[in-house]
Amino acid sequence: MPDPRKKITALIRSLEELRLHVGRKDLSIGEERVGAQLFFPLANACLRGRAVLLYGGMGANKTTLINLLGSSFQSLELDEVENLMVTGHPEQTEEKIIGFLDPRQWSRDSSETSVLWTPWARSRWKLINEINRFPSGKQNLFLEILQKRKISYAGQIIEPGDTCYFATMNPEFSATYPMDEALLDRISVCVPAQQPDFLAGLALAERERSVHELAESLPRFSPQEFDALPGLVAGVGISSRVELAILCLLRDFTLCERAPGFDKTQLSKARPSLGLCPGCHYFNNPEAICWQVDEGLSDRVRQDLRDFCRAMAFLLDRDADLEVLRAVAPYVIWHRVTPVRSALERPPYYGARRLAFVSELVEKSINRTLNERAEMNLLFSQAVDGELDISKALQELSAFDDPIARMDFIPALERMR
Amino acid sequence: MSLKGFMDDAYRGRTRARRLETRRGEMVFSLEDLADRVGTKPSRAEVEALVPGDGDQTLLAQLLAQEPKKAHQILWGYLSSIAADASPVPLKLAARDYAGLELCRGTLILAGARDHLGERMSGGRIFVQGPAGDYLGQEMSGGGIIAESCRDYALRNMRGGFAVLRGDARNYIGIGNSGGRIVLRGSCGERAGWLMRGGSLRIAGDAGDYLGLLMSGGRIIVRGRAGRRAGWRRKGGTIRAGGYGLEAADGVLGLD
Numbered sequence: 001m002p003d004p005r006k007k008i009t010a011l012i013r014s015l016e017e018l019r020l021h022v023g024r025k026d027l028s029i030g031e032e033r034v035g036a037q038l039f040f041p042l043a044n045a046c047l048r049g050r051a052v053l054l055y056g057g058m059g060a061n062k063t064t065l066i067n068l069l070g071s072s073f074q075s076l077e078l079d080e081v082e083n084l085m086v087t088g089h090p091e092q093t094e095e096k097i098i099g100f101l102d103p104r105q106w107s108r109d110s111s112e113t114s115v116l117w118t119p120w121a122r123s124r125w126k127l128i129n130e131i132n133r134f135p136s137g138k139q140n141l142f143l144e145i146l147q148k149r150k151i152s153y154a155g156q157i158i159e160p161g162d163t164c165y166f167a168t169m170n171p172e173f174s175a176t177y178p179m180d181e182a183l184l185d186r187i188s189v190c191v192p193a194q195q196p197d198f199l200a201g202l203a204l205a206e207r208e209r210s211v212h213e214l215a216e217s218l219p220r221f222s223p224q225e226f227d228a229l230p231g232l233v234a235g236v237g238i239s240s241r242v243e244l245a246i247l248c249l250l251r252d253f254t255l256c257e258r259a260p261g262f263d264k265t266q267l268s269k270a271r272p273s274l275g276l277c278p279g280c281h282y283f284n285n286p287e288a289i290c291w292q293v294d295e296g297l298s299d300r301v302r303q304d305l306r307d308f309c310r311a312m313a314f315l316l317d318r319d320a321d322l323e324v325l326r327a328v329a330p331y332v333i334w335h336r337v338t339p340v341r342s343a344l345e346r347p348p349y350y351g352a353r354r355l356a357f358v359s360e361l362v363e364k365s366i367n368r369t370l371n372e373r374a375e376m377n378l379l380f381s382q383a384v385d386g387e388l389d390i391s392k393a394l395q396e397l398s399a400f401d402d403p404i405a406r407m408d409f410i411p412a413l414e415r416m417r
Numbered sequence: 418m419s420l421k422g423f424m425d426d427a428y429r430g431r432t433r434a435r436r437l438e439t440r441r442g443e444m445v446f447s448l449e450d451l452a453d454r455v456g457t458k459p460s461r462a463e464v465e466a467l468v469p470g471d472g473d474q475t476l477l478a479q480l481l482a483q484e485p486k487k488a489h490q491i492l493w494g495y496l497s498s499i500a501a502d503a504s505p506v507p508l509k510l511a512a513r514d515y516a517g518l519e520l521c522r523g524t525l526i527l528a529g530a531r532d533h534l535g536e537r538m539s540g541g542r543i544f545v546q547g548p549a550g551d552y553l554g555q556e557m558s559g560g561g562i563i564a565e566s567c568r569d570y571a572l573r574n575m576r577g578g579f580a581v582l583r584g585d586a587r588n589y590i591g592i593g594n595s596g597g598r599i600v601l602r603g604s605c606g607e608r609a610g611w612l613m614r615g616g617s618l619r620i621a622g623d624a625g626d627y628l629g630l631l632m633s634g635g636r637i638i639v640r641g642r643a644g645r646r647a648g649w650r651r652k653g654g655t656i657r658a659g660g661y662g663l664e665a666a667d668g669v670l671g672l673d
Contacts, residue, residue, distance in 0.1 A: 240426035278453060342453060346446050374428050381420040 003356065004225045004232065008042060008315060011072050011219050018214045019203040020068065021061040021196045030323040032316060040191045040331060041066060041166065043311035046075050046229040048162030049149050050307060051186065053131070053335065055169045056193030062168040063129050065193075070125040071215050073164075073226050084123045088133030089091065094141060097121075099153050115156040124160050128167040132176040139180050141299055142167075146186040162230065168193075181295075187330075188304040192333035192355060210338035236310040238320045241370070244377070245325055246305050248369040248404060249362065252289040254296035255403045264296030273340045282403065287368070288401060289361050293337040304332045326366060334358040337406040376400045381410045383416075390417045448480060448489040457488045461519045464495040469581065472504030494518030501525045501541065514550075517543045520560060534662075535562050538578070554580050557597065569606075574600050575616060577605065581610070588625065589616045607644070610637045610660075613654060629656045640672070 015022055015038070023037025036055065044052040054233040070081040086097050100119040120126060120136070128134075128142060145151055150159045167187065170176055184190075187246045196204055207214075256264040258276055260289035271294045282288035308328045334355045345351040369377075376397060383393035390413050397405050397413070422525035439445050445451050445467055455463045468477055468526040477500050494515025501508040501523030510516060520538040525533070529547035535554045536597040545564035553571040554562045559578045559656035566584035573589070573606035576596040585603035592608070595615040604622030620637070626644035632654045648656045657670045 240423050241428075244424070244427040278456075282453060284450075340451055342447075377424050378421070378428070381424040385419045385421045387421060 002225070003197040004221065004229055005314065005317065007221060007225065008046075011069075012038065012042070014218050015068070016218060018209075018391055019207040020065070020214065021200050021204055022065060022147075023049060023061075023194055024197055024200070027327050028315060029312065030318070031325045036191050036331060037062075037065065037193050039312065039315060040189050040308070041069055042293040042315055043308055044166065044189070045069060045164050046233045046311045046314060047307050048164065048230050050168060050188040050304065051146055053166035053167045053169055053187045053190045054182065054193045055171075055190055055335070057171060057195065058200060060193035060414050061126070062193045066127050066168070068211070068215055068218065068314045070127065072218045073219075073221050074123075075124050075222065078212050081125065084086060084119050084121050084125060085127035085129050086118075087129040090133070090135050092134060092138060093136075094153065097141065097393055098151050099158075101154055113154055113156060115153050115154075115158075117151075117158050121151050121158055122160055124163045126163055126165050128165075130170060130176075131167040132169045132172075132179050135177050136180055139177070139183050143180065143183045143186060146183070159372075166325075184335050185298055185300060188300075189308060189331045191331055211270070230338075233307075233311045233314045235311050236320050238306055238309060241308075242309065242320060242322060242325050244328075245366045245369050246302055247323060248373065249305075249329060249365045250297045250299075250302055251404050251408060252368075253293060253333070253361075255407045256290050256296070257403070257407065259296075262411075263291065265298065267296075273338065281401075284292075287364065291340065292343045293358075294335045297333065297336065301332060301336065305329055308332060320372070324365065326363065329362045329366075330355055330359040333362065337349050347407070372400065373404070376402060376405050376409070380405075380413070383413055445476065446479070448483055448485050448492050451480070451492050452489055453491075458491060459495075461495050461498065464492060465499055468496060468499065470499045485513065490533075491518065494536070497525065498523065498538075503595075507542075507544075512547075517541070524669045530564065534564075535560070540578075546586070554578075566603065572597070575599070585622070591616070594618070604641065610635070610656075613637070624658070626662075628658070628661075629654065632656070640673075643669075 011371055023034040023035040025035045027034050027036040029041060030057065040052050044050055056062060067078060067081045071078045074081065097118065098121040099115045102114040102116045105114040111116050146165060150157055218410050254264050255262050257280055260266045273294050277283040277291040280291065283291050305325065309320040309324045313324050337358065339354060339357050344354065349357045379388065379393050379396050382388035383390050394410060394413050399410050428506045445454065452469060454467055456650055468480065477496065480496050481500060493513060495518055497510055497516045498518055498520040501517065502521050504523055507524040507525045507526050512527050512531050514531045515533045515536060516527055516530060517525050517535040517538055520535060520541040520543065522540045524542045526544045527546065530545045530549040532550035533552045533555065534545065534549050535543045535557055536552065539559040541560045543562045547565050549564040549567040551568045551570050552573065553564065553567040553569065554575065556574045556634045557578045558576040561578055562580045564582055566582055566586060568587045569589050570592065571586055571590045572580050572594065573592045575591065575594040577596045578597040581600045583602050586601055586605040588606035588608060589611065590605050590609045591599050591613060593612045597616045599618045601620045604663045605620055605624050607625035609624050609634055610618050610629045613629060614634040617636045620639045621642035622637045626646055627649055628639065628643045628647040629651055631650050633652040634654045636654060637656045642660035643658040643662065645662045646664045647658060647661045648669040651666050651668065655670065657672055659672050661669055
């Protein structure tokens with residue numbers, strides 16, 4: 001079997017040569033610059049059971065890009081891939097999306113209920129187009145599918161196998177509905193899809209062939225190659241530094257001195273944006289992340305960070321190091337959190353650049369973990385491993401004015417004492 | 418792998434001896450930020466601790482340029498005083514509520530004024546190029562205010578300082594004053610000098626009804642004519658007027 005990574009490289013080259021708009025190169029990983037709009041869907045194609053959401057205005061090539069990738073990875077015609085997707089509108093029903101009872105079963109002498117599953121339900125490349133045009137109640141259907149990774153209808157269950165999930169979403173319009181927070185948490189990565197810039201527009205103007213014609217020129221993956229991708233990604237190692245940075249990143253977003261159990265995910269009506277924080281020790285401290293976002297991060301974020309770091313490192317043929325984490329983490333986190341308005345409205349964010357705001361928080365957390373937190377983390381680890389007296393460690397740790405030391409390390413050591 | 422092994426691997430022996438330093442940030446970019454830090458009814462010292470007059474002048478100018486919401490008017494007022502006190506030259510500002518709140522030594526020049534101008538000021542000068550609103554110079558204990566005219570409750574509970582009004586004042590000027598000097602070149606409405614205990618009130622024009630009602634100290638001089646019941650229930654102090662209407666109390670004197 002040829003190296004699937006080479007085929008992915010060939011696919012990227014073909015997309016560029018065919019002048020398809022795949023977004024600008026806005027993702028810096030070390031020295032390399034790649035396009036987030038293209039590389040996150042590619043990374044998702046190398047994983048299974050994860051979901052990538054492309055977010056942007058009409059005509060940003062979101063749906064076409066996912067369908068072209070589907071055509072290549074599933075080795076299908078573009079028309080066939082387009083038939084696999086479901087598109088959001090208020091009249092979409094569960095029957096239209098996943099399947100319906102086979103009416104022929106009542107004319108047959110059969111005791112088993114038979115369901116006719118839709119191509120979308122059976123497919124391993126699932127695109128939910130314009131997901132926020134589904135009313136909130138119908139969005140719950142996808143919540144269940146993304147959670148269970150299988151589809152049930154009328155007591156029958158279909159397990160399509162390891163699936164790549166994609167969704168597209170428009171900004172809020174009159175015809176869209178708010179996205180459920182639980183559904184957003186199950187979406188691994190959210191990528192802004194931008195309109196073509198000047199040069200991309202020029203390239204598009206020079207394109208002579210239609211997308212359907214171009215799709216035929218793309219390299220195709222065999223089922224064996226497609227199935228081999230998750231194994232190859234799993235082979236990419238993650239260093240202890242990255243693991244530690246991920247752990248601290250999650251705790252930085254989640255810890256809250258005023259939340260039950262110091263866990264911000266326990267909060268409902270009391271939130272930083274609703275006046276929870278004034279008077280708190282960490283409030284308005286630019287180094288502290290807790291007061292700057294409303295929500296804590298779930299463990300799904302940790303899994304998504306690890307998987308997408310691996311997948312991105314695989315695509316770029318490099319180690320899953322901190323540079324990869326710095327690039328990937330904002331896209332994994334920004335759609336899951338709501339920045340506090342007073343912090344987001346400041347320059348240079350002006351209330352609109354949420355991804356950039358979250359990127360800065362991520363950068364702060366990682367830098368802090370690598371530098372200022374070293375002594376504190378080593379003290380804690382020595383105390384846990386019994387190399388340092390717990391009382392002495394507690395005394396030393398109490399001198400650290402860090403949320404993780406105060407709300408995680410000290411309570412943990414006190415329980416061990 | 419032990420936790421220590423994991424940490425050692427993560428840091429690869431490169432641990433900085435430096436302690437964590439979680440400093441309190443000075444992220445004040447707007448009146449809203451300031452309100453987050455000190456609340457909407459702080460003391461002047463609390464505001465000055467975050468936005469000192471001798472600190473970042475750009476920040477001070479930026480905050481003063483913002484149109485305050487109703488909840489942030491007191492903050493803006495303190496900032497106007499802090500800026501005026503720190504400024505070596507008179508500070509010109511737009512007319513807003515609470516301008517010159519607790520002013521100590523600076524000079525403010527305002528193109529017109531709204532309510533609560535110069536409230537609780539203890540020093541300095543405020544020049545208003547136009548009329549002032551309600552509660553002008555309320556509870557002031559020093560300094561001086563010069564304005565064209567004012568509306569109700571001007572110079573209430575004044576303890577010191579002076580005020581000169583070139584035109585008219587509406588009702589209730591100088592209520593409960595225990596000190597200070599008020600010179601009014603125009604006329605005033607009802608109940609001027611009500612409950613006055615000290616200080617002086619000079620009115621070049623006419624005064625409304627109930628002048629010096631229940632006053633117990635201080636001096637009121639009206640060059641024009643006082644309204645009905647001047648000096649009604651007066652317990653002390655002096656009232657002199659060019660003329661007075663019906664039912665004036667005993668002891669209200671005419672001008673020589």
